[in-house]
Amino acid sequence: MITLGIDIGGSGIKGALVDTEKGEMVTDRLRIPTPQPAKPTAVIDVLKQIVDHFAHSGPIGVGIPGIVINGVVLSAANIDDEWLEFPGQQAMADATGCPVILANDADVAGVAVMRFGAGKGVSGTVMIFTLGTGIGSAVFVDGRLVPNTELGHLYLRNQKKDAENYAAERIRDEKNLSWKQWGKRLDKYFKHIEFLFSPELIIIGGGVSKKHEEFLHYIKTRAPIIPAELRNEAGIIGAAVLAAEAS
Template structure:
């Protein structure tokens, strides 16, 4: 199966080995265009898929926003013209193969629950992808509650992702300590709302978890980095494509 992860900074994809839950080949990445209009992003996505000469076989695609039935419903970190775009249909036309589209954090969460840090956990698990924004995936009893978008919660008068995303850290030149304090306040807010047993921290910054997770205190839930790191979205997208192909069959 093939997975593509559309992010605020990059569009990356690769064939995926679903037996191992890992990339079958080194991923290919192109920069996300700005403005990130549907037309421009689709061109980048097609380039990623064609890099591997992948044709005729199912493709899974993640999107950084709410997705229902292959249609994108929100556009917080991409161009507003995405709202109401039937991305699955557009890509089926361009790629000539079955396409499944889902929220990016949901894809990462499904991968982590199956192959990664959430494997075997039956209580409430919250995965957060810290990047251009903050994506979220919530599971209870191993079942996903889709399109939660908890990065848009208000926290101390601000949208959470404007304070605690990796982009906020970079744009405001925050130290690891200062940024970890913001992440801690965000996690405390989520803990109050959901009482999870586990937080899984994903996104590109998960590679540097040792620099900030030890600085987070006073959270009852266990906090761990995503085991699949920034490949989780690609793996989850391929899993969704495989599931859709099975349902269709």
């Protein structure tokens, strides 16, 4: 099935048509900068631009950086606070005239990684993290998603701040950290994650994962830690898969 997947990020909103059986984008990705401030009306206007660009009239899957329950957004760390308690799924469907499935952005990326990427066929607890403006997390136990984990907001007591305000890729850029300095921050974070969850496998996604050779070797966890093969496409592909399965 060919379905439209859209990934709302802190800096860009990306979309493409996806073959959901193969887990592959069948068009080039369209990226439009995320409006600032990222209020619901402005973001939904961009979604409509993406839908119109692809002349799409079928189901749409959308990933958003926040907790989503029954189509309602319940957190808004890297988007505007107007999203809180906002019925995003219905508003997007009304604006586009298409059926929409709205879910947490890291969860939809995780669906793609587990279905088509580095997590395929892995049993036990698999944890997937997207490193970007923030830190997104997706947790799977024997292939089943535990939704809305938001482990980027785990408080690091010794650092006296949330994990994503200590170790997100954004922080590396803002503080001009070397790969080694950033890798050691990630090491502290993932050792804490491992202590709490004891995963069998940790997978790192997001655009920076294509540079994994620069920093992954600084992370000394018991569990293997590997890059996601789908990288920045995972959010688009996973969102499209969820929409196709719901239609």
